[in-house]
Amino acid sequence: QVQLVESGGGLVQAGGSLRLSCAASGRTLSSYGMGWFRQAPGKEREFVAAISWSGGSTYYADSVKGRFTISRDNAKNTNYLQMNSLKPEDTAVYYCNADARGHGNSWFGFGSWGQGTQVTVSA
Secondary structure, X not given: OOEEEEEOOEEEEOOOOEEEEEEEEOOOOOOOOEEEEEEOOOOOOEEEEEEOOOOOOEEEOOOOOOOEEEEEXXXXXXXXXXXXXXXXXHOEEEEEEOOEEEEXXXXXXXXXXXXXXXXXXXX
């Protein structure tokens, strides 16, 4: 069973940046696609970004395309979400998933979830 720990969230002003990390233990993730999802208060969890097992392909929700960048370091069993030009509507709890599957901008998490990290963007 893989355990995921997200970190890097916080409070930032609109236009600012944050870098989220998702560290995995218990199983190597190098053979799995990984993804980031988020859930705002009163809303369902939604897809944000995903990356293929090799890191060669990345996918983004339309709402974050051009502002967020997902990457991974398989040697460290960790993936990252660089978030730039943050907007108040990006405020949510961000979750990492260890087995993300999908295509285009339609992805779902089939593996373990982390505990989430809060991102709050003030206007």
